[in-house]
Amino acid sequence: MPAVSFQHVSKTYRSSRGDVHALTDVSFDIQQGEFFGLLGPNGAGKTTLISILAGLARASAGRVEVHGHDVVADYAAARRQLGIVPQELVFDPFFTVREALRLQSGYFGVRRNDDWIDELLVNLGLADKANANMRQLSGGMKRRVLVAQALVHRPPVIVLDEPTAGVDVELRQTLWQFIARLNREGHTVLLTTHYLEEAEALCHRIAMLKSGRVVALDKTSALLAGTASTMLSFKTEGELPPTLADRARWVGRIVQIKAHDAREVEDILRQLRICGCPVEDLEIGRADLEDVFLEIMQADTSPAAFYDVPSAPRERVR
Template identity: 70%
Template structure:
């Protein structure tokens, strides 16, 4: 039995009044998505803004109903068996949502009560310690920084010891220390058997943590495979250098440019040589030239820029 199952899931939002007046249809945010996440997996769900990631998670958490298809957690349909499904699920949302009238420990005790759990202080103490919140246990939620509030959200999602942990952009806008603390703790829980579903725009995190990855584009799955296999599909090497000059158009359309840093895909030594010759002939002065292996960001950008036929796979 899979930990999470999406079966032919669609979500269409009704048109606005203006769209109806113009005869335009509503927004189809998720379009026939099917995949499974097995127990104990660390699974990545990637895609650009508006691809449908948060909509899928909202349906998984029971916050939104699918227009068609079904979603289940450990075999419990999130609509029909919502109480059982939610007991198995812990969700860390993108937004910083908190109750300003309680301190951190009280917030976690109240969250435990939602699941009928009493005398949970030993696990709460472990969460506070593991997430660097021990010295904030009696602090009012309003007194915490954004990063500390994010830690409390993680603790709230884990307070009932869910078998499935969903992390929706958990490290967006937080410091390096929190990232390290969070990933160490979540990796520990995953090794102990918890299933983890992660959405993130930090692709180096997904590459380092996730065993398998699905990529969404315009509400559809366009890639679903083990991380290692996705990396094999990319160009084997990337030429990286710095320059203050504009690239010729033929190279610029294939380049990944961040400020002065330029990265160009190259499958073999012959292509590297051709790229360097083209740069020299165009009069582009380069420095700090190096080669590196293609990473998940290269794969992601290639897939998002392409016109691949969406995959319909159930694993």
């Protein structure tokens, strides 16, 4: 039995300007104990899908299950299996941190939970803030409390919706160390993030959404293997030749160009020499998940691609 199952999920919003299709026939399973990444640009449908999973929105079509419990027909059991960290900072200003966690425990019928609450406070760097009022906390500290609230009833499935957006490096490291530990202990984790290096380092499998459709779904290693293996990075203030300019990605003064093998690297450098383009700080490295993501998002993809079907070769459908 999968930890989470999305079966042909669609969501349409009605408006005076016409129907808006936020999700279209989204189907995939997340296995128990998996660290799963859900990626996509803003407006791709990630938060809508999580809202349906959490019961904050209802799908127009399809079915969602958590450990076999339908999120609509068996909502109470499904909710108990989930711990969700939302994007927004939501807090009750009338309670201290410890009181907020005790109250959250009570929502799930968990009593005498102080030992686990203490462990959460220590592991999330909140021990010295346990008796502080929520209003007194910084944005980063409030984010830590949201994570603790999501984990306070020990849910088997943890959903992290942009958990490190706008937080400091210390919190990111602390959070990932703790979440990785829980994942090793058997908790299933569903992560959405715009920090693609996090997804590459943490996720076993990744699904990518574009305009409400799944356009990529595979193991992280397979997605990385499916793109160019080499990336040239260099700084220049010169003008690239047209053959390279069409392929280049600019980040300030830094130019990044993909190459598939050593011969192509040699050809790119030859073209730069011929056109007299000055090059500084040249680096040759491996393409990463950001390169895969941009390649897929910029492609003219069909409703399904990169599905990991063992009996058939993996290919992108254009």
